[in-house]
Amino acid sequence: MITFNKFLTIIIALYCCVGILCIYAFAPANDTCTLSNDYTVSIHGTSNIHNWDEKVGTVSGKGTVNKGSNGNYDLASVSIIIDVHSIKSTEGSGMDNNTYKALKADTYPQITFVLTAPLNSLQSTSTPVFAKGNLTIAGVTKAISLVVNISMPVDGKLTFQGSQNILMSDYNVTPPTALFGTIKAGNLITLNFKTNFSITAN
16 A cells, blocks of 8 residues: 555655756757867067067867757857967068067967856857956966957857957067067067857767
8 A cells, every 4th residue: 555655755756857857858958169270360469660460370179059949059168279389470480489489389389268157148140248268378377358259150150250459478478579689579469360160969
């Protein structure tokens, strides 16, 4: 004979099981996003003679995206890695070598950005957001807030575009020089970027 207490215990157990199943059934899917090859990342700076520009040749990145039923999505995580030795200047190899030396590239061959706060309720159209994260340059990590335009122009693709002013002295970097010190770079540089991520459903 099933007593009332046993019956109540069975009902509670079934309720808990149904609740757990519902949580798993309606939990958002964590899709993986990977940086595509169609990116543009450049560095703009000034000097005592003229402005200068550098292009970044090798960038990689990954993240996780949670798609919502209403068409919006959350960016749960993202990390981006820049290969310091792939930075090339319009000034030639002399400036390149000085850049690598200033960035301590042999010891710290990567510049990294890691998102530290999820970006929620993003829309498919271009949306400017503050992306909080840790930027590491020459072994020094600083918390920054990037203004980034994020969009999903086509399903399965995320686009990030923006720019960020950076003081090299904040990262204990001495601005590089060229032509035996006659060209001296300014302390302020601007990092410009447009990157595309491909989303893969898990």
